Amino acid sequence: MPRGRRLALGLWLAGLALAIFAVTQARFVADLSSFLPSAPTPEQRLLVDQLRDGAISRVVMVGIEGADASTHARLSHALAAALRADPRFAFVANGASVGFERERDLLLAHRYVLSPHVTPERFTAAGLKAAVAETIDLLASPAGLLAKALVPRDPTGELLAVVEMLRPEGGPQVVDGAWASPDGRRAILLARTRAAGSDIDAQAEAIAALDAAFAKARSEAGAAAANARAVMTGPGVFAARSRAMIEHDVKRLTTVSAGIVIVLLLLVYRSPVALALGLVPVVSGALAGIAAVSLGFGAVHGITLGFGTTLIGEAVDYSIYLFVQAGRGDQAGDDGWIRGFWPTVRLGVLTSIAGFSALVFSGLPGLAQLGVYSIVGLIVAAAVTRFVLPQLLPASFRIRDISALGERLVVASRAAHRLRWAVALVALGAAAVLALHRGPLWDPELSSLNPISAADRQVDTELRAALGAADARHMVAVHGASADATLGAAERAAQALDPLVAQGKLAGYDNPARYLPSAATQRARLESLPDAATLRASLREALTGSPLAAAKLEPFIADAERARSASLLTREQVAGTALDAALEGLLFRDREGRWTALLGLRAAPSQPIDAAAIRARLDEAKLGDAFILDLKAEVNRLYSGYFERALLASAAGLLAIVALLYGALRSARRVALVMAPLLAGVLLVAAWHVARGTQLSLLHLVGLLLVIAIGSNYALFFDKLAHGGGDAAPRTLASLALANLTTVASFGVLGLSQIPVLAAIGSTVALGAFVTLIFSAAVAGRGIIRA
Amino acid sequence: MTRALFAALLLACALPLPAADFGTAQLFEMLSKRKPVRATFHERKFMKLLDKPVDSSGELLFTPPARMEKRTATPKPESVVIDGSRITLTRGGKTYGMGLHDNPGVAVLVESIRATLAGDLAALTRTYSVALDGSAAKWKLALRPLDPAISTLVERIDIGGAQADVRSVEIFQADGDRSLMTITAGPG
Numbered sequence: 001m002p003r004g005r006r007l008a009l010g011l012w013l014a015g016l017a018l019a020i021f022a023v024t025q026a027r028f029v030a031d032l033s034s035f036l037p038s039a040p041t042p043e044q045r046l047l048v049d050q051l052r053d054g055a056i057s058r059v060v061m062v063g064i065e066g067a068d069a070s071t072h073a074r075l076s077h078a079l080a081a082a083l084r085a086d087p088r089f090a091f092v093a094n095g096a097s098v099g100f101e102r103e104r105d106l107l108l109a110h111r112y113v114l115s116p117h118v119t120p121e122r123f124t125a126a127g128l129k130a131a132v133a134e135t136i137d138l139l140a141s142p143a144g145l146l147a148k149a150l151v152p153r154d155p156t157g158e159l160l161a162v163v164e165m166l167r168p169e170g171g172p173q174v175v176d177g178a179w180a181s182p183d184g185r186r187a188i189l190l191a192r193t194r195a196a197g198s199d200i201d202a203q204a205e206a207i208a209a210l211d212a213a214f215a216k217a218r219s220e221a222g223a224a225a226a227n228a229r230a231v232m233t234g235p236g237v238f239a240a241r242s243r244a245m246i247e248h249d250v251k252r253l254t255t256v257s258a259g260i261v262i263v264l265l266l267l268v269y270r271s272p273v274a275l276a277l278g279l280v281p282v283v284s285g286a287l288a289g290i291a292a293v294s295l296g297f298g299a300v301h302g303i304t305l306g307f308g309t310t311l312i313g314e315a316v317d318y319s320i321y322l323f324v325q326a327g328r329g330d331q332a333g334d335d336g337w338i339r340g341f342w343p344t345v346r347l348g349v350l351t352s353i354a355g356f357s358a359l360v361f362s363g364l365p366g367l368a369q370l371g372v373y374s375i376v377g378l379i380v381a382a383a384v385t386r387f388v389l390p391q392l393l394p395a396s397f398r399i400r401d402i403s404a405l406g407e408r409l410v411v412a413s414r415a416a417h418r419l420r421w422a423v424a425l426v427a428l429g430a431a432a433v434l435a436l437h438r439g440p441l442w443d444p445e446l447s448s449l450n451p452i453s454a455a456d457r458q459v460d461t462e463l464r465a466a467l468g469a470a471d472a473r474h475m476v477a478v479h480g481a482s483a484d485a486t487l488g489a490a491e492r493a494a495q496a497l498d499p500l501v502a503q504g505k506l507a508g509y510d511n512p513a514r515y516l517p518s519a520a521t522q523r524a525r526l527e528s529l530p531d532a533a534t535l536r537a538s539l540r541e542a543l544t545g546s547p548l549a550a551a552k553l554e555p556f557i558a559d560a561e562r563a564r565s566a567s568l569l570t571r572e573q574v575a576g577t578a579l580d581a582a583l584e585g586l587l588f589r590d591r592e593g594r595w596t597a598l599l600g601l602r603a604a605p606s607q608p609i610d611a612a613a614i615r616a617r618l619d620e621a622k623l624g625d626a627f628i629l630d631l632k633a634e635v636n637r638l639y640s641g642y643f644e645r646a647l648l649a650s651a652a653g654l655l656a657i658v659a660l661l662y663g664a665l666r667s668a669r670r671v672a673l674v675m676a677p678l679l680a681g682v683l684l685v686a687a688w689h690v691a692r693g694t695q696l697s698l699l700h701l702v703g704l705l706l707v708i709a710i711g712s713n714y715a716l717f718f719d720k721l722a723h724g725g726g727d728a729a730p731r732t733l734a735s736l737a738l739a740n741l742t743t744v745a746s747f748g749v750l751g752l753s754q755i756p757v758l759a760a761i762g763s764t765v766a767l768g769a770f771v772t773l774i775f776s777a778a779v780a781g782r783g784i785i786r787a
Numbered sequence: 788m789t790r791a792l793f794a795a796l797l798l799a800c801a802l803p804l805p806a807a808d809f810g811t812a813q814l815f816e817m818l819s820k821r822k823p824v825r826a827t828f829h830e831r832k833f834m835k836l837l838d839k840p841v842d843s844s845g846e847l848l849f850t851p852p853a854r855m856e857k858r859t860a861t862p863k864p865e866s867v868v869i870d871g872s873r874i875t876l877t878r879g880g881k882t883y884g885m886g887l888h889d890n891p892g893v894a895v896l897v898e899s900i901r902a903t904l905a906g907d908l909a910a911l912t913r914t915y916s917v918a919l920d921g922s923a924a925k926w927k928l929a930l931r932p933l934d935p936a937i938s939t940l941v942e943r944i945d946i947g948g949a950q951a952d953v954r955s956v957e958i959f960q961a962d963g964d965r966s967l968m969t970i971t972a973g974p975g
Contacts, residue, residue: 070872137863140832140841143876145892145940148964151836164881176872547837 008387015380016284022291027299029200046477046596047634055585055598056631057197058090060210060234061463063186067228071221072187073176075228078217079210080178083191086213088206090581091192095172095179103578107162108154112529112563113522115158116165116514120528122156123535123560128542131156136548153555155548165514166582172466181466186231188466192581193236200243203236233460238452242755243302249753250306257746261316264745268738269323270400277392278319284388285315285381289373297369304369306750306758314352314710315381317739321345322385323399324735325728340728342386344720347664348713349382351657355709358653359702362646367702402738406730409737416778423775427680430687441686442643443695474601474609476509476618478626479594483571483587486595487518489623490587493599496621497614505610507602512586515579522568532561643698650705657708665719673722674715677775678708685768699757703764710743710765711772718780736773743769811908811919814926817951819906824849824953828857830968847970849904855897869897892940899930899944900956915944925949 050056062079064072080094112118121127132155138147150159172179172188179188191210195202214230221228265275293300326337356378359371434441478493480486490513500506513521530538535557539550574580587597603609611628618626661671682704689696714736721729747769750762829844845859857867865878874893876883895914902911911917914937915930930944939961947955956968 136837136841139834139837140830140843140862141859141865141878142857142867143878144832145896145960148834148836174873174875547839547841549838552836 005387005391009391012284012384012388016287019284019287019291022294023287026290026294028305029299029301046590047629047631049590050598050629050631052198053196054588055192057235058192058195058585060191060193060206060232060237061460061467062189062191062210062214063181063231063233063459063463063466064189064214064228065186065231067225069180069184069187070176071224071228072180073178074221075214075217075225075230076178076187076189078220079214079230080189082213082217083189083210086209088194088202088209089191090194090584091578092189093179093191094187094189095174095177104159106574106577106579107166108150108159110569111154111158111162112560113517113525113569114165115161115525117156117158117161118525118528123528123530123538125538125541128156128538129546132543132546132548136546151548152552153559155553155556179467181462186463186466188463190467192584195236197234197236197239200236200239204240204243207232207237207240231459231463233456233463238456238460241456242452246302246306246755249755249758250302253306253749253753253758257749260745260749261742264738264742265316265320268400268402271398273394273397274323274399277389277397278316278323280389280392281319281381281384282315284384285377285379288380289377292376293369293373296372297365301366301369303366303755303757304373306753306755314743315377316742317713318345318382318385319389320739320742321735322389324402324738325731338386338390341720341732343664344716345382345385345713347660348716349378350660351712351716352378352709354656354660355653355705355712357656358646358649358705361649361652362698363642364646364698367646367698370702402734403730405737406732406734409733410729413733413777416774420778423677423680423778426775427683430680430683433687433691434683437690441690441696443697473631474603474611475629475631476599476601476614476626477629478597478599478623480597481595483589483595484519486587486597487513487516488520489626490597490599491518491521492621493618493623493626496617496623497599497601500610500613500617504604505607505613507604509602510586510598510600512583512597512599515582516569516571516574516587519568526564526566526568529560529564531564532557535560646698646701650701653705654708657712661712661716670719670723673780674712674719677715677772677779678711680775681707681711681768681772684771685764688767689764697756697760699760700764703761704768706761706765707768707772710769711776714740714773715776715780718776722780740769740773809919809922809926811917811928813923814919814928815906815908817906817923818903818953819851821851821904821906821951823851824904824972826970826972828968828970830966832964832966834964835962836964849901852905852907853901855901855904869901891934891937895932895934895937895941896944896958899946900953903928903946904953923950 064075064079067075076094080092083089083092107114117131119127122131135147135151135155135157138144138157138160139151147157147160154160173182174180175184175187179190180186181188193203193206195206197203210232211230218225218228262275262279265278266272269275269278290300290305293304321341322337325341353375356371356374359367360375362368362371476493476497478486478489480489490511494509494511494513497506497509501508517525529535536550539553539557543550543553571580571583574583585598586600587595589595601609601614609630611630614628618624618628658671658675661674662668665671665674685704685707686696686700689700694700717732717736721732744766747762747766750758751766753759753762824847826847827844828847829842831840831842833840842861843859844861845857848856848858854868854870856869859865859867863878865876868875868877874897898910898914902908908917911930914933916933918929918931920927920929926948928946930946932938932941941958942961943959945955945957945959946953947957952970952972954970956970958966960966
């Protein structure tokens with residue numbers, strides 16, 4: 001064996017070993033957040049972080065349905081009790097209690113720093129008179145029974161003011177003490193996981209715990225609850241569900257498409273040895289691709305693996321070309337193939353790489369992974385076919401003679417060539433369909449990548465609407481060097497927003513400073529409390545003639561005196577309480593050490609959030625670095641930015657392919673003849689999608705690039721046949737037909753996936769590969785006629 | 788025959804057999820036939836905490852079988868609506884909702900009046916021991932909570948009336964505080 005060949009074999013084995021090692025060490029992920037942009041600006045980074053790890057990413061909404069309203073409520077209470085005891089959940093609300101009632105003692109002890117009513121005026125004789133009169137009215141009311149016991153300690157009603165402030169506004173209606181949807185069909189429960197939404201393992205665990213708790217509650221609730229069920233939505237739920245879907249699909253699709261390819265090859269080769277050898281380049285390429293992605297990105301996405309099935313479709317072509325085109329597989333035949341066909345295959349690989357580079361430069365990590373995986377996989381598969389595979393073939397290696405099929409294909413190509421003008425007509429027709437299409441061709445929304453079913457999204461929308469909670473779309477973000485400074489900024493932002501709430505332009509907002517006021521605010525509130533002697537005198541003056549005698553309020557004077565000398569409330573002191581849980585995700589520190597507070601905005605009924613008015617108020621309050629986030633619009637803007645970039649990268653990839661072809665073929669006419677069937681194929685597939693009412697997404701763009709990459713191989717072989725390869729025509733055409741069949745089969749299977757990302761690519765490429773082969777035959781079939 | 792039936796019914800309810808001809812069954816039979824009630828109320832609360840009683844007044848609406856609304860006009864406008872097992876308090880422009888199941892203390896108070904107005908003896912005897920005194924022209928029901936946890940809040944509720952009209956509700960709380968609501972039939 002010559003030295004060079006031994007070296008190639010050694011390199012391959014060493015590379016294979018390394019790749020296998022890298023693959024065993026690889027971390028596999030499946031959340032769709034890697035299909036979110038990597039976000040260059042601080043605003044966008046905050047946004048992406050919020051979607052991935054923030055409070056809104058931790059929300060789980062549960063709807064209980066299928067039984068009668070009071071059974072739903074009973075199940076809701078039992079479920080809420082179970083989840084409150086579960087450390088995986090930081091916060092649970094179902095209408096009976098939002099958690100703060102459990103912190104009554106904490107709130108009572110710190111009511112003078114928490115209550116927004118605490119001002120110096122409140123503790124003057126006049127202020128006390130008004131506050132106590134209010135409390136006496138409360139005693140006269142039906143709610144008085146509950147309030148009575150606390151009056152001697154809290155005659156100004158500060159605890160009530162704190163509870164009132166913390167009470168979520170605009171909550172859903174309550175049936176039997178549990179939140180219910182407006183139509184009464186569902187009881188609704190809101191929970192927040194302790195784990196981030198992107199921690200899918202933890203999310204899946206939390207969902208399983210929730211399911212188990214519900215099943216237990218149901219079995220304990222008796223016959224009335226037999227048909228009750230819990231529907232769950234939320235970012236974490238969707239992420240976990242997506243992952244399960246992706247894992248399921250990837251496994252199924254890979255198995256099915258590998259099975260189809262193996263059966264096809266066996267049918268043609270009639271030799272298990274040939275099959276095994278034919279798969280060597282594919283397996284080498286797939287391993288190298290996964291290893292490269294794992295090393296380059298730190299983790300391999302499930303979708304990349306699913307995409308791996310497509311590599312089977314393309315990389316298996318190389319060994320098909322070698323086996324079928326080289327004929328009987330004897331040594332001379334291999335060398336002949338290497339001299340005669342390898343340059344064409346190499347050019348095909350290069351054009352494919354040019355196409356996939358567009359993915360690498362798309363700016364979306366998920367797509368860049370697909371690009372790297374495909375490029376590395378193809379290079380390795382082609383190189384193994386060229387340098388390693390011929391040496392592995394045993395001397396007696398032979399596959400079934402398929403030249404009879406080849407001869408028939410030559411006749412078919414000749415017939416196709418007569419229809420070459422039909423290709424032009426089809427291309428024109430497709431172009432016309434695209435040109436005349438009303439409405440946008442491209443779907444600029446990120447949701448087109450979302451594997452969650454429309455039904456699930458509908459439930460999500462209904463639960464959100466019923467909860468009337470902040471729609472998790474609009475928020476004001478303020479910053480500071482410390483947690484306390486940021487809480488101060490949040491308080492100033494809240495003051496700026498208050499007039500808008502008063503004018504009805506805004507229904508309200510959530511503010512972390514409500515749960516933990518800034519130190520300055522706390523100090524100011526405590527300084528509002530007069531000393532015991534002054535307070536006693538003011539009370540006596542205020543309560544002259546009142547039914548409540550000042551003498552009964554000594555516990556109040558003692559409490560106020562104690563509060564004056566108490567230390568301020570800190571985050572450490574509230575750790576583990578409902579206040580802490582409420583702060584979580586609303587007040588946090590980013591990687592650079594900067595603190596951010598988020599104020600979630602609630603839109604007034606039938607009035608969209610007026611960002612300009614809010615901006616103006618924030619600027620007036622000198623909160624220049626505060627910004628208003630519209631999550632949905634911002635994400636879509638971000639995505640469409642990347643979409644444009646991906647379109648540009650694709651255009652650049654196309655130009656690179658043309659340049660490569662010109663460099664190799666040295667003839668503008670030949671380049672045009674190679675490109676013509678590819679472009680006609682792309683136009684036809686795009687028109688097919690549009691005619692079926694599909695809006696094209698980023699994934700369709702990727703699919704079209706693949707059509708060009710795979711189709712270029714076909715077109716180049718036809719070009720080769722037309723320029724001095726005529727005698728090899730039957731075998732070449734047979735190899736192309738087989739290669740095409742495997743590609744269409746494996747991508748066609750991908751097209752059946754329930755994951756839009758994979759389905760879009762699969763359907764586009766399966767159809768595209770098929771039509772480009774036919775078109776290539778029609779456009780370049782002349783050389784075959786000569787032979 | 789009728790008497791025997793009444794006796795069996797009363798025994799089944801585990802009630803003391805009244806000495807007079809006028810029994811709880813008759814009273815509740817009468818009450819249960821009432822049409823919707825619309826009346827004015829005046830309530831006076833006596834609390835140890837306060838040197839003087841506090842007063843409130845307004846309108847009381849009852850729609851059989853389960854909806855009761857108490858609209859207070861003075862000293863502060865507010866309303867309490869009890870419908871089924873849901874109680875909604877509207878006060879100062881804000882609405883608070885809660886379930887009676889979660890607030891047993893509130894639930895017994897509501898049930899005492901509502902079940903009486905509805906003539907629902909079965910509902911009443913689930914939570915109270917019921918004693919009737921007087922005649923159809925002027926009767927008094929004394930209700931005592933059966934649940935010991937509730938009796939730490941409410942000791943007794945006296946409901947007075949004439950024929951099918953409820954005229955007064957007096958609540959004696961366990962801590963010695965007391966409220967008296969007098970009801971005057973209004974329009975409707």
